[in-house]
Amino acid sequence: MATYSILAISGSLRAASYNSALVRAAVELAPADMRIDTYRDLEQIPPYNGDRDTESPPAPVLALRERIRAADGVLIATPEYNYGIPGVLKNALDWAARTAIGVPALRHKPVAIIGAAPGNFGSVRAQLALRQTFLWTDSRVVVKPEVIVFRARERFDDAGNLTDESTRALVAELLVALARLIALQRTAGDAP
Amino acid sequence: MATYSILAISGSLRAASYNSALVRAAVELAPADMRIDTYRDLEQIPPYNGDRDTESPPAPVLALRERIRAADGVLIATPEYNYGIPGVLKNALDWAARTAIGVPALRHKPVAIIGAAPGNFGSVRAQLALRQTFLWTDSRVVVKPEVIVFRARERFDDAGNLTDESTRALVAELLVALARLIALQRTAGDAP
Amino acid sequence: MATYSILAISGSLRAASYNSALVRAAVELAPADMRIDTYRDLEQIPPYNGDRDTESPPAPVLALRERIRAADGVLIATPEYNYGIPGVLKNALDWAARTAIGVPALRHKPVAIIGAAPGNFGSVRAQLALRQTFLWTDSRVVVKPEVIVFRARERFDDAGNLTDESTRALVAELLVALARLIALQRTAGDAP
Amino acid sequence: MATYSILAISGSLRAASYNSALVRAAVELAPADMRIDTYRDLEQIPPYNGDRDTESPPAPVLALRERIRAADGVLIATPEYNYGIPGVLKNALDWAARTAIGVPALRHKPVAIIGAAPGNFGSVRAQLALRQTFLWTDSRVVVKPEVIVFRARERFDDAGNLTDESTRALVAELLVALARLIALQRTAGDAP
Numbered sequence: 001m002a003t004y005s006i007l008a009i010s011g012s013l014r015a016a017s018y019n020s021a022l023v024r025a026a027v028e029l030a031p032a033d034m035r036i037d038t039y040r041d042l043e044q045i046p047p048y049n050g051d052r053d054t055e056s057p058p059a060p061v062l063a064l065r066e067r068i069r070a071a072d073g074v075l076i077a078t079p080e081y082n083y084g085i086p087g088v089l090k091n092a093l094d095w096a097a098r099t100a101i102g103v104p105a106l107r108h109k110p111v112a113i114i115g116a117a118p119g120n121f122g123s124v125r126a127q128l129a130l131r132q133t134f135l136w137t138d139s140r141v142v143v144k145p146e147v148i149v150f151r152a153r154e155r156f157d158d159a160g161n162l163t164d165e166s167t168r169a170l171v172a173e174l175l176v177a178l179a180r181l182i183a184l185q186r187t188a189g190d191a192p
Numbered sequence: 193m194a195t196y197s198i199l200a201i202s203g204s205l206r207a208a209s210y211n212s213a214l215v216r217a218a219v220e221l222a223p224a225d226m227r228i229d230t231y232r233d234l235e236q237i238p239p240y241n242g243d244r245d246t247e248s249p250p251a252p253v254l255a256l257r258e259r260i261r262a263a264d265g266v267l268i269a270t271p272e273y274n275y276g277i278p279g280v281l282k283n284a285l286d287w288a289a290r291t292a293i294g295v296p297a298l299r300h301k302p303v304a305i306i307g308a309a310p311g312n313f314g315s316v317r318a319q320l321a322l323r324q325t326f327l328w329t330d331s332r333v334v335v336k337p338e339v340i341v342f343r344a345r346e347r348f349d350d351a352g353n354l355t356d357e358s359t360r361a362l363v364a365e366l367l368v369a370l371a372r373l374i375a376l377q378r379t380a381g382d383a384p
Numbered sequence: 385m386a387t388y389s390i391l392a393i394s395g396s397l398r399a400a401s402y403n404s405a406l407v408r409a410a411v412e413l414a415p416a417d418m419r420i421d422t423y424r425d426l427e428q429i430p431p432y433n434g435d436r437d438t439e440s441p442p443a444p445v446l447a448l449r450e451r452i453r454a455a456d457g458v459l460i461a462t463p464e465y466n467y468g469i470p471g472v473l474k475n476a477l478d479w480a481a482r483t484a485i486g487v488p489a490l491r492h493k494p495v496a497i498i499g500a501a502p503g504n505f506g507s508v509r510a511q512l513a514l515r516q517t518f519l520w521t522d523s524r525v526v527v528k529p530e531v532i533v534f535r536a537r538e539r540f541d542d543a544g545n546l547t548d549e550s551t552r553a554l555v556a557e558l559l560v561a562l563a564r565l566i567a568l569q570r571t572a573g574d575a576p
Numbered sequence: 577m578a579t580y581s582i583l584a585i586s587g588s589l590r591a592a593s594y595n596s597a598l599v600r601a602a603v604e605l606a607p608a609d610m611r612i613d614t615y616r617d618l619e620q621i622p623p624y625n626g627d628r629d630t631e632s633p634p635a636p637v638l639a640l641r642e643r644i645r646a647a648d649g650v651l652i653a654t655p656e657y658n659y660g661i662p663g664v665l666k667n668a669l670d671w672a673a674r675t676a677i678g679v680p681a682l683r684h685k686p687v688a689i690i691g692a693a694p695g696n697f698g699s700v701r702a703q704l705a706l707r708q709t710f711l712w713t714d715s716r717v718v719v720k721p722e723v724i725v726f727r728a729r730e731r732f733d734d735a736g737n738l739t740d741e742s743t744r745a746l747v748a749e750l751l752v753a754l755a756r757l758i759a760l761q762r763t764a765g766d767a768p
Contacts, residue, residue: 013241047235047280048273049205081240081286083328083704084277084321088239088286091279120726124697125704129276129321131519132512135527136275144522150696188572312534313508320467320509323711324704327719336714342504380764397625431619431664432657433589465624465670467712468661468705472623472670475663513660513705520659 002035004179007071009039011078011089011115016160018116018152019077022171025162026075026114029172034179036075039067048094061095065105068096072182073110074139075175080117080126085133097137106137108190112178113141114171116149123148140185142177145170194227196371199263201231203270203281208352210308210344211269214363217354218267218306221364226371228267231259240286253287257297260288264374265302266331267367272309272318277325289329298329300382304370305333306363308341315340332377334369337362386419388563391455393423395462395473400544402500402536403461406555409546410459410498413556418563420459423451432478445479449489452480456566457494458523459559464501464510469517481521490521492574496562497525498555500533507532524569526561529554578611580755583647585615587654587665587691592736594692594728595653598747601738602651602690605748610755612651615643624670637671641681644672648758649686650715651751656693656702661709673713682713684766688754689717690747692725699724716761718753721746 008027010020027036044060052058057065068074079086085093096105113130115123127148134141147170149155155164162168200219202212219228236252244250249257260266271278277285288297305322307315319340326333339362341347347356354360392411394404411420428444436442441449452458463470469477480489497514499507511532518525531554533539539548546552584603586596603612620636628634633641644650655662661669672681689706691699703724710717723746725731731740738744 013239014243017242043239043241045239047205047237047283048278049235049280050209051206081282082289082325084282084325085279086240086286087277087279087281087283088241089279090273090276090282091239094273094279097274121697121700121724124700125324128516128519128701129324131515132317132321133274133276135512135515138528140527143519143524148697184568184572188568313505313532316505316508317512320708320711323707327704327707330720332719335711335716340505376760376764380760397623398627401626427623427625429623431589431621431667432662433619433664434593435590465666466673466709468666468709469663470624470670471661471663471665471667472625473663474657474660474666475623478657478663481658509708513708516701516705517658517660 003033004072004182006034006036006073006075006178007039007067008036008075008077009042009092011076011086013043013088018149018156019079021156021160021162022077022114022116022149023075024160025168026171026175029168030175031179034175039064042088042092045092045095048091053098053100055100064092064096065099068105068109073112073178075112075114075178076130078113078115078123078126078130080115080123083125085126085129093133104137106139109139110178110181110185111139111141112174114147114174116152118152120150122150140181142174142181145173145177147171147174195225196264196374198226198228198265198267198370199231199259200228200267200269201234201284203268203278205235205280210341210348211271213348213352213354214269214306214308214341215267216352217360218363218367221360222367223371226367231256234280234284237284237287240283245290245292247292256284256288257291260297260301265304265370267304267306267370268322270305270307270315270318270322272307272315275317277318277321285325296329298331301331302370302373302377303331303333304366306339306366308344310344312342314342332373334366334373336369337365339363339366387417388456388566390418390420390457390459390562391423391451392420392459392461393426393476395460395470397427397472402533402540403463405540405544405546406461406498406500406533407459408544409552410555410559413552414559415563418559423448426472426476429476429479432475437482437484439484448476448480449483452489452493457496457562459496459498459562460514462497462499462507462510462514464499464507467509469510469513477517488521490523493523494562494565494569495523495525496558498531498558500536502536504534506534524565526558526565528561529557531555531558579609580648580758582610582612582649582651582754583615583643584612584651584653585618585668587652587662589619589664594725594732595655597732597736597738598653598690598692598725599651600736601744602747602751605744606751607755610751615640618664618668621668621671624667629674629676631676640668640672641675644681644685649688649754651688651690651754652706654689654691654699654702654706656691656699659701661702661705669709680713682715685715686754686757686761687715687717688750690723690750692728694728696726698726716757718750718757721749721753723747723750
């Protein structure tokens, strides 16, 4: 039985997305005691509207929050759009960051960040912006390793398999770090 | 006849949004030779999907791009969600920043930024993130004055009218700066 | 005997600095099992030069690194200069982040950040920039509470005593969070 | 006679600095009507201290401010230290951004940014941080092209000559953009 259950979210809706491919690689590379489930309903999340953020939010929002709450940790794969977080991903986080009842789903939640982009610097700026957002939500974000898959074309085959060995090793290392962070939170209580 | 036509976009979908109220104030405070039209279809913009960003993008996207192209400048009113740009606003900019045909609507476009938030620092971080995005799009963003309406509750009346005189003066000053930037681009050619 | 020994660094050289005053307040507000020593040699740190960052670095650099290594945690009080970290503070961190021998002094080091500024938003942007730097150093930075002392003039008396009760409570809360982070690292091993 | 006089500042003190080498390349690549003088006294700038920022600041500060004032534009070459601006460079800008008499030297000053680093992403984050600082100073910063010389080792020969043709072309293009920005400011008045 899996000791660590992770919810993975790819910030891209493209069918052939490198970030979705990176999530698939993470599923394969997860340690034996980790199960990574992939969130596939990003497109269903409505645009954030404070007036609808009530005790009865839209059903896809409720489902997203529940899945984050149920998971031990979250893995985010972020493209970089226009030097920032894709709006579609940020919009989902905007809903996940709040709640009209109880504690927001992301509060103190262990999080790991990965990201792929076609260009030389892609995802560097998006990942920094994501870390800034997780500061607000008071999530627990793994610091190292940073997994920044630049020039993604060179690291995946045509079927979307992550073939670059050093990137595979880095993703595996990140998942171990995420597991350690979760374990630490369980045994020793939450870190500030 | 208006010499400067501006498209204003509020990044909030709330009915009683301070940022939409700030846009209404800007409409009133515009100099005589400026007309500000308010974009009201933010909620219709679908989530950005590179696979749909073709020569025939979704109709609301096409309309947004056309309106930005037709305007001499853009005024953005941004809330701050989770230390960043609201996903819903960023998503619209993600579409506006690209195009499968011709030149992206935001390229070299004069832009002015305003923002309101209930808290002490609200909108500071979102405005910095917006400026980073407009760097990618190579837009022409007014530098000063920065209009950061913190503790918005104290500056609007219950009907959503901007009552704070110093904020009104600042918005008016920003619009004059936007007009000057447009005029400069017209007479002297575009700045790098 | 103190269980937690903290090195506090104020990023300002002004005699009447609010940030140095904030450090003095922290010394008073520290929990009984914490001792905060104040670093006073910032002005002696030479400009960072990679050619001098050898096995025999300048004496003040060696001393700074040793004091950070010897401390259980670091408390940084940062002014904001020109929307960023004061150069003088960043320069000291540039030295502390590296080492020609062994492990850099800041690696995995628990860190807490405070900051004061005269203006409305002062220190918000500097604190975000600092967090970005501590990401590189792989330090362990307390996330909450954030202690951002804006309009500092209203919160200190003329002798530089922090008189604002809610700010005092916040500083005390931050120091407790720093102690918990150190305790966690001791008992459970380091967090990723 | 040169029409455009530029002051170039390298943010690194290393003798074999890639950023100083990049400045030397810029001197060579400058258009015929531009003269680039290199600032060489960065190491002499004392740590910023508000108490010394009076009508009689330290002599090297006075000289730096005068040289920036006398120049038509400024070229900054920035390394990236710990995901940010080198403290030594930021410290010089902290002095240049202020003044006890008259207008700060950087106000409305045309600025172009370049940067080199050994790693894959080096200088990306430093350049964004620099742009944030020049927002405060209300300088006029060239937006495109961005000149981010990553894996610098591959682009310079052992004598520190910039040998990479595409980088040389990019630097030349940036200098032309800087000249155009200065020309625009002269003929049409300052942009907001």
